[in-house]
Amino acid sequence: MLLKNVLKTITKKWMQLLAIGLIIILSSATYTMMYYALSGIEEPTEKYLEEYQQEDFSVEMLNVLTNNELQSAQYSSLIEQGIFTLSERKRAEPQLFNELIEKRQEQFISAFSDFDVELHKSKKIQYKLDNKNHSALLLKNTNRINLSYIEQGNKPEQPNEIAIDKTYAKKNGLHIGDTLTLQHNTYTISGFVLFPDYTLMAFDNSFNMSTSNQTVILMTDNDYETIT
Numbered sequence: 001m002l003l004k005n006v007l008k009t010i011t012k013k014w015m016q017l018l019a020i021g022l023i024i025i026l027s028s029a030t031y032t033m034m035y036y037a038l039s040g041i042e043e044p045t046e047k048y049l050e051e052y053q054q055e056d057f058s059v060e061m062l063n064v065l066t067n068n069e070l071q072s073a074q075y076s077s078l079i080e081q082g083i084f085t086l087s088e089r090k091r092a093e094p095q096l097f098n099e100l101i102e103k104r105q106e107q108f109i110s111a112f113s114d115f116d117v118e119l120h121k122s123k124k125i126q127y128k129l130d131n132k133n134h135s136a137l138l139l140k141n142t143n144r145i146n147l148s149y150i151e152q153g154n155k156p157e158q159p160n161e162i163a164i165d166k167t168y169a170k171k172n173g174l175h176i177g178d179t180l181t182l183q184h185n186t187y188t189i190s191g192f193v194l195f196p197d198y199t200l201m202a203f204d205n206s207f208n209m210s211t212s213n214q215t216v217i218l219m220t221d222n223d224y225e226t227i228t
Contacts, residue, residue, distance in 0.1 A: 045199075052147040054196035058120075061104060063087060069100070091228065118145045120197070123227055127182050129172060134213045136164075136182070139195055140224050146197040148218050152176065153191025156219050160185065166192035168215035182217075183227060193218045 063086050069075060075089075075096065083092055090097040105119055121140040126133060141148055148155070151166050153176040162180065169175065169192060179186050198216050219227075 048149070048194075049196050052149050052196045053145045055145055058197065059108065059117075061086065061101070075100075116144065118142055120146055121224075123224070125182065125227060129180070129213075132213065134215070136215050136217045137198065138217045138219065138224060138227055139198075140221060141218065146195060149194045149196075151192040151194055153189075155193075156190050156223070158190075159220065159223060160187050161190040161220065162187040162223075163191040163193035163218040164189060165194075165211070165215040167211045168213075171212040185226075187219070187223075 065075065065079075065084050070079065070084075078089060078092055078096070081092070083089055086097065086100070089100065101119065105117065109115075109117060120142055123138040125136050125138060127136065128134070139148070148163075150163060153163065156162055162182075164174070164180070169189070174180070174189060176189055176191060178189050180189060181187075193216065195216055195218075
């Protein structure tokens with residue numbers, strides 16, 4: 001009796017049952033394809049982030065003097081000139097700026113001695129390319145954490161050499177060997193670079209992340225210091 005009812009139902013509603021079957025098959029196929037696609041991205045990404053020492057956390061320094069630093073006689077002459085931010089201090093007295101950064105780093109290490117820390121210096125700049133506004137984050141090379149990875153080409157070693165993001169280069173028709181002008185200086189693109197702490201081009205307060213007008217840049221230490 002049960003078998004007859006089942007066959008009768010199948011006969012009457014075979015189209016609905018066929019549609020349900022197709023939905024189940026398509027859903028399973030979609031899930032399987034997504035799983036393998038994500039696994040194919042996840043495994044090499046995790047390997048890359050581990051090998052190139054992606055940070056577990058980051059601490060951003062205040063760009064102004066703290067109350068204790070304001071009381072220091074070492075900085076009194078600059079304070080009298082109205083210089084209170086780190087960026088202004090570096091332009092005025094680079095040596096005092098470096099000493100201040102070292103003291104802040106020592107204070108952090110003394111409070112959190114279990115962590116391995118490394119200062120990662122960066123600068124944000126604006127420039128024109130094909131009469132359009134572009135922005136870049138210049139990152140100074142590190143030795144232990146957030147190591148730079150050259151995806152193609154070579155790491156900048158000579159004066160006026162830079163490495164940029166490959167996607168940015170592709171969208172702007174730039175190739176290795178081409179030049180890019182930053183602050184009236186012309187730089188030759190030596191390679192394409194990746195940084196594990198900037199896997200997305202998000203380095204400002206805007207939600208507008210465009211890989212066509214934003215890039216990370218690696219250059220030699222000497223060239224980095226000349227950029228304001």
